[in-house]
Amino acid sequence: MTEESAAQTLAAVIAKLKSRNIRITPQREVILNYLITHHNHPDVETIYQGIADQLPNLSVATVYNTLKLFIDNDIIIELPSTDKDGSLHYDFFGVPHFHAICENCGKITDVFADEYSAINKQVAQLTRQQTNYQVTNSHLEVYGLCPECRQKLNLQKGTG
């Protein structure tokens, strides 16, 4: 992704928020920009550290408040905490995708697939039919072993 398109994405999301009468404060813009340009599924602490130079007086509470605001407006999603830490992770959700999570090291990997949009539609429809929920979005997490951990564990098994 080029810098130009990140800027375009930022502008588009800001427009979306403004259209809902949500104020764009410097804090919100910096946090949003961080999320658009970093795809490492950061937790609150990582975000806080990552923008400390741009917002020296930032409060962690503001990060929490802002993330909640973004979640409620379907701009980012929350990912479960892995075994390795106890904190939730966040992910800008511009292009729909799902997540592969390593049960060994806790790494989270984005999975983009054309088929996902059709799957999503089917799941929303099934849910409506069977529960009468009004569906707004969905999250899919796939659990398993990442290639690195697979290799590591196989070597251990071979050696031990």
Added chain:
Amino acid sequence: MTEESAAQTLAAVIAKLKSRNIRITPQREVILNYLITHHNHPDVETIYQGIADQLPNLSVATVYNTLKLFIDNDIIIELPSTDKDGSLHYDFFGVPHFHAICENCGKITDVFADEYSAINKQVAQLTRQQTNYQVTNSHLEVYGLCPECRQKLNLQKGTG
């Protein structure tokens, strides 16, 4: 589900655990039985209260340890905490299904659908192809408004 089949399910899961050389303690059996016979997506506190009469000396730490054991052996799954509380929820995962979660009241509803098994297979395959993960399972959560909250919120809107 009849009582008989719950007992059969319990026996089957115990056999599975034993085949992996995992000890079946009274605590583990009671907690497992609770999860098999209650499908209200309990949190730790609810489980603890629900079996207090059967295990008067039970420690919460044991509940946490046992749930982790069951998760690692793909017997139960963990569900995210809703806005209404800060604790994780647990669900016996004998028959694969996914979850609809109400964004307003936090209710979690099981969704059973024949199509889910095919979706799951497709998702596992996509993940393998694109990330080279070795997939063991997956969770799907659908977010939206439950029928009750939809009605409640519509009435408010109409009245206000």
Added chain:
DNA sequence: AGTTTGTTTAGAATCATTCTAGTCTTTTTG
């Protein structure tokens, strides 16, 4: 019987998240 390994208990410790009170900023209104 004694030793090792694994499990449970009770309570303390941790730490992510939420809450609170006060301050600051922006918007609205006259």
Added chain:
DNA sequence: CAAAAAGACTAGAATGATTCTAAACAAACT
């Protein structure tokens, strides 16, 4: 523009779910 109102931010305290620790207990192994 000034005043008032609404919304947002900060710093630090409070909460509370989860994890950790040390000691007691139970089961498996020699």
